[in-house]
Amino acid sequence: MSEKLQKVLARVGLGSRRYMEEVIAAGRVSINGRVAQVGERIEPGDELRIDGRKVQFQIEDEIRRRxxxxxxxxxxxxxxxxxxxxxxxxxxxxAIANDRWVMVGRLDINSTGLLLFTNDGELANRLMHPSNEIEREYAVRVMGEVTPQIKNNMLQGVVLDDGPAKFESFAEIGGDGINRWYQVVVKEGRNREVRRIFESQGLKVSRLLRTRYGTVILPRELRxxxxxxxxxxxxxNLTKSVELKPRQGTGLFGMAKRRTERMQEKPMAARRGGYLRQQRRDSEEGENQSPMAYAQRDRRENQNGYAQRRDSNGNSYGQRERRDGNNGNGFTPRGERRQDSNSNTYAQRESRQGNSYAQRENRPDNFGNQATYGQRERRDENAPRKPFGNKSFKKF
Structure with missing residues (x-):
């Protein structure tokens, strides 16, 4: 059982297959002590080195398929x-140790639903290749009326920029008013194919959700x-649909199996993306408000440049009264000191009994001795000290 050298090096994560071919052609790769050639195959027991460093690898058929x-x-x-x-x-x-996830198909940034990932590159390639005709099922919310003629056109086939396209099946699944839900199936994975088929008939897709890819159905418990x-x-079942042999060791074990069982019993909360939702909210607010409403906010700036909110009577919230009583209400401009009724600066305090405000009065302690406030009484150095810790503590 062997495998191409550049494919093994690419799967290990050292670079793409094309780059690995350049590295092999430069004579930097050796197998069992001899310089390797492009297109050479490698066996499971061979010693592989690149730039003199040994590379640990596994043949693809020996790797557990996930x-x-x-x-x-x-x-x-x-x-x-x-x-x-x-x-x-x-x-x-x-994270997957010593391997990588390969995405099967794509969904555009506005679409939601089922995505498949695998560590088997051959499986991913066969699932995506048009020749295998793997079905993709979507739930689509369409804005507009789908007449029997439009439905027949999409089932028979329409001409797009990159060639003809059609739906394999088409069924109505609910909705009322101008927006209705439909279930459609395609056998190709071209870019935005479902949306473009509807747009060719003058209809707009407002929601698109992939519910099935081949034999895999989006579970209800998956959020x-x-x-x-x-x-x-x-x-x-998935590998059988693309005529691949099953591998030994495939499946869930240990913690991975218990995690899946817990998710089926108690699904995790949804983790919704907020990027497009925030953009949609911003655009809706812009449509509901006129440009004048954006320009005239319910905030006014005072002489400090700060925005003040006002109530229905036009009074500012949280305004402080001036202490001099001559200037009325309002904030004092930055840099000026407020003055009280006696023309003394606000920051200056009156001295108390000839002492500064920061100084504390001397107060007698419990024994009638005069001591400075905040000082602890001095301990007698010759007095016996209590042992450290709790006497009632006993070791187990």
């Missing part, structure tokens, strides 16, 4: 890194923003 399902919320993008620093779906996935790992039976 599959995650993730309920994607709005506002997350299907990418490992985003230049705009938006949240990504990979940030919420569990938005949460993930769940599939057990052996579900993974074997």
């Amino acid at each position: 599959v995650l399902i993730y309920y994607k919320p709005e506002g997350e993008i299907c990418s490992r890194n985003d230049p705009e620093q938006r949240p990504t779906v990979f940030e919420q996935l569990p 938005t923003g949460r993930w769940m790992e599939l057990d052996k039976a579900d993974i074997d």
Whole structure:
């Protein structure tokens, strides 16, 4: 049982397959002490080194196959890194030792629902390839009326910018008024395919939720923003649909199995994305208010530049009264000192009995001796001291 060298190096995480081919061609990789060639195959017992350093690896068939399902919320993008620093779906996935998660298909930033992740690159490739015709099922909320003619057009096929497209099945599942829900199935994973099919008929999709990918159905107990790992039976059904052999050791064990059982009994709370929701709230507020309403706030600035809220009578909340009584109410401008009725500065205090305000009076202690306030009485150095700790304490 062997595997191509560049594929093994890429799966270990040293770089892409194309980059690994360049590293191999440069003579930096050796197998059992000899320089390797591009396209060479490697066996499980071979010694693999790159730049003289030994690389631990496993043949793909020996690695335990794992599959995650993730309920994607709005506002997350299907990418490992985003230049705009938006949240990504990979940030919420569990870490996987000496391996990586491969995403199966994509959902745009406005769409929600089922996403599959696996550590088996071959399984991910077969699930996404159009030749295997893996079904993707969506629940779609459409704004507008879907007439029998429009429904027939979408089932027969429409012409998009990248070629013809159609729905394999189309059914109404609820809703009233201008917004109605429909269940549609496609066998391709082209970019925004479902939305573009509806837009070709003059309809607008306001919500899109993926509910099934192949044999995997979005579970009811899985909440938005949460993930769940599939057990052996579900993974074997998925691999059988794309004609892959099952692997030994596939399935849930130990803590992973108990975690899935707990989630089924008591689902975790939803973790909804807030990026697009906040944008939607801001846009709705902008539509409801005119430009003049934005310009004229219910706040006014005083001479210090601070915004003051006013009640129905026009009075400022929290205004302090001036102490001189001549200037009326209001805040004193910064930098000026307030004066009382005797023209003394506000910060200056009257001295008490000739002593400064900060000084405390000497007070007699309990024994009639004159002592400074705050000082502790001095202890007699010759007096016996109490032992440290509690006498009643006993060791176990």
